[in-house]
Amino acid sequence: MIATKTIQDKMFSFFNQIGDISFFAIRFFKEVFTKPFEWKELIRQCYNIGNKSILLVSVTGFILGLVFTLQSRPTLMEFGAESWMPSMVSISIVREIGPVIIALICAGRIGSGIGAELGSMKVTEQIDAMEVSGTNPFKYLVVTRILATTLMLPLLIIIGDAVALLGSAIIEYLKGDVSFLLYFNKVFDALQFSDIIPATVKSFYFGFAIGLVGCYKGYNCAKGTVGVGEASNAAVVYTSMLLFIIDFIAVFITDIFFEV
Amino acid sequence: MSQEKNIKTVLEIKNLNKSFGDNHVLKNFNLKLQEGENLVIMGKSGSGKSVMIKCLVGLMAADSGSIKIHDFEITTLGNKELNVLRTEIGFLFQGSALYDSMTVRENLEFPLRRHNLKTKKDLNADALVAEALKNVGLSQAIDLMPVELSGGMQRRVALARALILKPKIMLYDEPTTGLDPITAKEIIQLMRHIQTQYKTSSIIITHDVDCARVISNRILLLIDGTNYIEGTYSELSNSTNPKVKAFFKN
Numbered sequence: 001m002i003a004t005k006t007i008q009d010k011m012f013s014f015f016n017q018i019g020d021i022s023f024f025a026i027r028f029f030k031e032v033f034t035k036p037f038e039w040k041e042l043i044r045q046c047y048n049i050g051n052k053s054i055l056l057v058s059v060t061g062f063i064l065g066l067v068f069t070l071q072s073r074p075t076l077m078e079f080g081a082e083s084w085m086p087s088m089v090s091i092s093i094v095r096e097i098g099p100v101i102i103a104l105i106c107a108g109r110i111g112s113g114i115g116a117e118l119g120s121m122k123v124t125e126q127i128d129a130m131e132v133s134g135t136n137p138f139k140y141l142v143v144t145r146i147l148a149t150t151l152m153l154p155l156l157i158i159i160g161d162a163v164a165l166l167g168s169a170i171i172e173y174l175k176g177d178v179s180f181l182l183y184f185n186k187v188f189d190a191l192q193f194s195d196i197i198p199a200t201v202k203s204f205y206f207g208f209a210i211g212l213v214g215c216y217k218g219y220n221c222a223k224g225t226v227g228v229g230e231a232s233n234a235a236v237v238y239t240s241m242l243l244f245i246i247d248f249i250a251v252f253i254t255d256i257f258f259e260v
Numbered sequence: 261m262s263q264e265k266n267i268k269t270v271l272e273i274k275n276l277n278k279s280f281g282d283n284h285v286l287k288n289f290n291l292k293l294q295e296g297e298n299l300v301i302m303g304k305s306g307s308g309k310s311v312m313i314k315c316l317v318g319l320m321a322a323d324s325g326s327i328k329i330h331d332f333e334i335t336t337l338g339n340k341e342l343n344v345l346r347t348e349i350g351f352l353f354q355g356s357a358l359y360d361s362m363t364v365r366e367n368l369e370f371p372l373r374r375h376n377l378k379t380k381k382d383l384n385a386d387a388l389v390a391e392a393l394k395n396v397g398l399s400q401a402i403d404l405m406p407v408e409l410s411g412g413m414q415r416r417v418a419l420a421r422a423l424i425l426k427p428k429i430m431l432y433d434e435p436t437t438g439l440d441p442i443t444a445k446e447i448i449q450l451m452r453h454i455q456t457q458y459k460t461s462s463i464i465i466t467h468d469v470d471c472a473r474v475i476s477n478r479i480l481l482l483i484d485g486t487n488y489i490e491g492t493y494s495e496l497s498n499s500t501n502p503k504v505k506a507f508f509k510n
Contacts, residue, residue: 121359128319129357133371133421134343 024216028146031139038144045148049110053156060105061160065167082176086183087190089168095195098161100247103206107239111214114145115235118218119228142219146211153207154200194258202250206243213239268295270429270461276325278311285311287485298462300472302507303482309465313431317349318342350422354434356414358406365389365402368421392420412443430462436471448474469508
């Protein structure tokens, strides 16, 4: 009986949160098109989110490319198919692995940061102070951050993908004696628009999800300093789950339109 | 008598109610603030003081009742009108609430930027920031970050920020909480100085009896979300009512 009640409560809380996040998203779309536009803050957020994540994304991408190539090489060699390495690596990274891994990394770096920052602003009444001074804190803090993540994530993913391919090319050069020119020629021969466009489109949604959940958790944090930690943690967990759901939907839709 | 009639009421609360679930925080709360008056509100923690002050500036919506500031009914105002009215109100938060990602200068410029955007008038931000900081004795801290300031300095900067648009009404939420006695005295003196210089009417929420003694024209005791008693400091401190005495004994 108690277990049933607990499950019921958890289900209620889960659907309640989905409803709240949906209203939060609707409010974002309402506010994003109304004046005044917070251009300066948007640019500051783009700089913070983009510039400060480049190193992490590049290192992750580079190691991803290295490891992926090193792990795949023996299997391809077994079938005498090493020459397929650039095509295989580029298609996998550009279509799927790059966007998902980099979005997950960014969910940890950016989503938790937003959750903690807004949560701490909420707890220390900075958001209230903003409202009292005649500023719409939702517009100033939330809209700018969600827009910044939506705009910056595709760029970060493109950079991450490029660095991952560079890492892969280095391994091919060292282990397989394949020149960089030949490697990248093969990469560009293999990649189609149907690989790049859906991946780029879904990366905008990934960015939106990271910003939305991070802001929602931070903005609604209301349990003192413990709540800040919870907001930050929940932002990462919920965003990661949401990223996989978005990815599944994106792959499903891509399959319909591009017949993968 | 005729003098009393000329005193204008700048803020009036009638039958204010606010609940959180089953917890009725404010029950038919009433208040009147006269022009130039310093009204101190005292009460135990959880008696509804902070909730009341947040309802006053529209940070929380009241369940029922009326809040009038300069004859504008807050509870029915739209966001735009409320934001215009908020420029007439300065709010000093309990924990200072300085924006920790901005310097002191940017903290002070923030309300001005919003005000300029809304009124399309360009106020001289540099001069106003310098003046506000000079008034709180912190001109040298203009380019520091809030984290580099002591608790007392943060409170002064927050006060300067609240005053930058020269508000007619000041709301202080426990202005001396968390400060050492000397700094608390300095803040109280500063509040008195501000009242004289800016001719503000103030509502001060505090537990600090010293603060109430020095600054109040009138004290209102809030118990269980309702007006329990009100009077001057000497009236209440000499009261024989045990509930009132409990607040004023050392």
